[in-house]
Amino acid sequence: MTALRDAPAPLLEVTSLDVVLGHGWRAHRVLSGVDLAIWPGQIVGLVGETGSGKTTLARAIVGLVKPRAGHIAVAGTDVSRLGRRALRAHRRAGHVQLVFQDPLRSLDPDLTVAGIVAEGLVIRGGRPAAEIRSRVVAALSQVGLDEALLSRTPGQISGGQRQRVSIARALAVVPRLLICDEPVSALDASNRNYVLRLLDELRTSLGLPIVIISHDLSSLAGIADRVAVMYRGEIVEDGPASQVFTAPAHPYTQRLIASAPSLSKPRLSRRDRKDQ
Amino acid sequence: MRATLKLPSARIAIGILVLIAVATAFGSALAPRSPLAIDPGALFQGPSPRHLLGTDYLGRDVLSRLLAGTRLSVATALEAVGIGLVLGAPLGIATVFTGRWLDFTANRLADAFMTLPNLFFAIAVTAALGNGLVQAMIPIGILLAPHYFRITRAATLEFARAQYVEAAALLGASTAYLIRVHVLRKVLPTIAVTTASLTGAALLSVSFLTFLGIGVQPPTPTWGGVLSSDLNYLNLAPWAPFIPGALIAITVGALNALADAFRDRAGAGTLALPEFLVAGPPARAAAVPVPSEEAADAA
């Protein structure tokens, strides 16, 4: 993994990104001067609480939000200010894929699993139906789902399966970077670990870099190589996971780690009294 | 859609409308007597075996006149609705996806047309275009278009903002694809509901226009025309106007009942969690236990 990191060019490079949302008097700065680079084969955890701007950052990277200043480069190409047609062509190439937080909302309830996972390929066009089907089956097996689910609709499968279908949809177009926005927050602990393990395997087997956005530090502890901590639109800390978790430099990171409920550290009530 | 047909109100409504549809298609052929046959010896007769609904002021068989008039009344109402649908619905869907200027302009146009009084506008246009029922329905159709526009636009807005539409856009989908694959299917129930209720409104407009004598020349029978002439002779045949009146009311009522049945069903078409049995306080979509898992969940 370290060897891959020595590769010179990062796959994704965000430079001095500023994003302002809202118009007129309602406008507020959501991201300020954000720098982030992702190399192949890494899993980067992006941690932040409500209002930190982590989801906006993800949306800006995939072009759903236009930045006020700064650049976003995917494999060397600046994608931050593409026109509609160019943006569509870039999306069809499928370099960067986003997995949404809530599969209930991000999967069309009227389409079958087959239709959903095949969507990227269908939009891209130019492939015979048989080939699309085989690629869909391959994507499903990558996430541990059986062919039998092909004809089901999202309403007929479980929450964990829905989230995996969402990931399969992203994988079907063979992306070079996967961004997962809170992929496991809606799942219970066991399903959560299963999906995280799955992402870990994808990184190892495909060399696929993955950005996992989370408000929950503990889910990143199992698999992130690197952790970037966001607070109020800025990245306040960015480093190897082991370092950030054991020796956090920024006070906000320290506070995050201290607040995380733990099974092994002294309990809150005792910690409080300790502070006093 | 199938679930709608199970409701008794929908079944009765559809039954009535099927009868009307048959009358529209084959009315003249089904009429027992010629709608134009005058019989001076049989004026203002009540219902009898010879004349099931009686006779009018010229001795013509009322049942035959109404059957013959169904086609004209219903077909022109459908014409108006068709015009409204074609003008209003596609525009309603499109403005959600186009730029702000088109959206703004379309909305203001819709506002403007909605302020026009329907029947006066229809009468004025008929005066300009010539007195014919077909011509009279064009302005009615134009006036129905803003309703289609508004309702379709509202429904489309709701679905266009869905995350799965965003996900498809992220895969590089064009606007046409998004509408065709994701939005259209979900907006159709709303269009169906609107069509059912606006057909009723159009039918009332037809009846009113023909009641006023606009668009048709005597002795062409229409529902409104029969009603109008009946009212002239109320003192001689007080029961007479109830028959065409009831016919109009029942048909419009059936259309509205059908629209209501569609509407109730359309709301139930959203994704419902399959096993959300224990309805606790609103929780975010946590893992829901499902009876069986096809694939093992662990390696």
Add this chain to the structure above:
Amino acid sequence: MPPDPVLTIDDLRVTVHHGAAEAVRGVSLSVAPGEIVGLVGESGSGKTLTCRAALGVVPAGCDISGGSVSFLGEDLGCLSGKEWERLHGSGIGAVFQDPASYLNPVLTVGSQLTEALRVKKRLSRRAARERAIELMGAVGLREPARVYHQIPAELSGGMLQRVMIAIAISGDPRLLIADEATSALDVTIQAEILTLLLRLRDERGLAVLFVSHDLAVIRELCDSVAVFYAGEIVESGPVDEIIARPRHPYTQGLLRVASAGDLGRRALEVIPGQPPAVGAPIAGCRFADRCPVAADACRAGEIASSEIRAGHTVRCIRAHDAELVAS
């Protein structure tokens, strides 16, 4: 003589879907005055329904088909609507997961708290207003006088939850039921709310029934815990004891899966399989299909709870062997 428990649930059975399935199957627990009891389990395990039965607000289609719930010795099964109204707020308070949906979006939070005070404590308008500001300060809202005049949309999730807690304790209840009260909050805010609940317990002797799917949160807050699985309590006891020496294979699985909190690199564990459908008729232990140490005897007949240590009960006949499996 130990004081009488605030809440006693005895062999509670709740059916759902108009009696089609039994979602809560003989749950028994008690909450002592000033005790914080945690209920942990996956969704569908029956913990929320148990709380709702204790509050008298089971959803439509659900019925209490057996057992009893007593509050301060009074059986709640035969209360009338008016008596429940008297109890809500002044005997038992409740906070739920999404505070915004329990508040009127167009009224200021202060006025809603004042209204609760006027109804529960019969205070005059001015007295209620002063008490409301006092309460808002007591739950940790900075500048309560300013927050008083704000509407829910202007407040963050954490602040709204504090308002909900203020409303819940405004009637000076003896018991607070918190159902996933911190699950939707950021982790730093969650820590603050947990500290607040501890402080309220210390200052007012408030007993708390805290429901969560997160074992680590329960461990931070609770004195004792009951582990729910498929409608039953499979293990219960003091929280430190359960965490250190879990005896039921499901509890052991939960601990393996749960966030270790030390944030070091760890193998991500899973519990294979899925919980049974709600109310599914299963002979014997309901966890047997997923249990690493299940034996034939486990599927033979109903498994009863047994006390293996003071206050620590397990519903497992392999509890001694399970100790070997525990990591």
